[in-house]
Amino acid sequence: MKTILVTGGTGSVGRPTVQALRAAGHTDLRILSRRPGVGHVRGDLTAGEGIAEALEGVSTVMHLATSRRRADVRQTENLLKHAEHVEHLIVISIVGIDRIPWPYYRDKLAVEQLVAESSIPFTLLRATQFHTLIDEVMTAQRFLPALLAPSIALQPVAVEDVAERLTELAAGPPSGRVKDLGGPEQLAVPAMARAWKQATHSRRPVVPIRLPGKTMRAFTEGFALSDPIQPTTRTFADYLAQHYGAQA
Numbered sequence: 001m002k003t004i005l006v007t008g009g010t011g012s013v014g015r016p017t018v019q020a021l022r023a024a025g026h027t028d029l030r031i032l033s034r035r036p037g038v039g040h041v042r043g044d045l046t047a048g049e050g051i052a053e054a055l056e057g058v059s060t061v062m063h064l065a066t067s068r069r070r071a072d073v074r075q076t077e078n079l080l081k082h083a084e085h086v087e088h089l090i091v092i093s094i095v096g097i098d099r100i101p102w103p104y105y106r107d108k109l110a111v112e113q114l115v116a117e118s119s120i121p122f123t124l125l126r127a128t129q130f131h132t133l134i135d136e137v138m139t140a141q142r143f144l145p146a147l148l149a150p151s152i153a154l155q156p157v158a159v160e161d162v163a164e165r166l167t168e169l170a171a172g173p174p175s176g177r178v179k180d181l182g183g184p185e186q187l188a189v190p191a192m193a194r195a196w197k198q199a200t201h202s203r204r205p206v207v208p209i210r211l212p213g214k215t216m217r218a219f220t221e222g223f224a225l226s227d228p229i230q231p232t233t234r235t236f237a238d239y240l241a242q243h244y245g246a247q248a
């Protein structure tokens with residue numbers, strides 16, 4: 001039986017991934033977290049604390065942690081430093097990071113490079129934006145008089161679909177970069193905002209906005225989109241139905 005360490009196992013995609021791994025029979029699972037919890041091993045990837053201990057006897061690492069800010073490179077460096085014995089490192093990244101000049105995306109690209117240049121056999125999956133992220137962005141605007149929605153299209157994916165794909169990849173051999181994963185639909189953000197507004201019974205108007213700059217231009221050109229033909233089926237409407245009881 002493989003011993004698996006999941007970094008970011010308490011996060012949006014980490015939680016369903018831990019569930020999917022358990023459902024697939026991986027009982028020897030550790031979750032690296034800064035917080036106490038069932039199945040957790042305490043550690044801090046940014047500070048470089050507790051990582052060596054967490055990796056003792058581990059053969060597979062699912063690296064799903066993120067600082068959401070500018071510490072992802074340091075987090076990965078600290079992980080790799082102690083992971084030389086690991087037989088399979090599975091890493092999640094984001095579609096389009098090599099073409100969208102957003103600082104966080106540049107860091108994700110640097111993380112990919114660190115992993116590829118390490119001696120650890122790896123599998124790298126790039127995914128599009130999660131449904132949970134769209135929900136978070138809309139929810140974060142609750143104190144504004146309107147819902148601001150950039151006039152771009154995205155191809156949001158369900159965290160459960162990503163979790164299932166990661167679990168499949170953990171069962172296979174290290175495969176380098178594999179085919180990107182996206183959701184089943186490409187949707188304009190203002191359309192998603194209107195669906196979210198309806199699902200949450202918000203009365204605020206949706207205001208499509210055009211933002212200046214190279215990053216927004218890259219999004220407008222569709223660099224965050226993936227192949228329209230995907231193995232995924234869960235839609236954003238399904239997400240809203242599940243979380244807000246909205247009609248799909």
Ligand SMILES: NC(=O)c1ccc[n+]([C@@H]2O[C@H](COP(=O)([O-])OP(=O)(O)OC[C@H]3O[C@@H](n4cnc5c(N)ncnc54)[C@H](OP(=O)(O)O)[C@@H]3O)[C@@H](O)[C@H]2O)c1
Binds near residue numbers: 011046127129
């Ligand atoms: N969100 C998206 O739309 C999206 C799309 C494609 C790819 N991705 C990628 O998917 C990955 C997961 O994203 P997510 O949205 O699921 O993340 P998230 O919900 O923000 O969760 C972040 C996770 O990272 C862990 N973490 C943060 N700082 C840490 C530290 N210093 N030491 C140890 N653990 C730390 C947190 O664990 P504790 O708080 O328990 O310590 C938490 O489990 C990231 O690599 C992200 O770039 C995200």
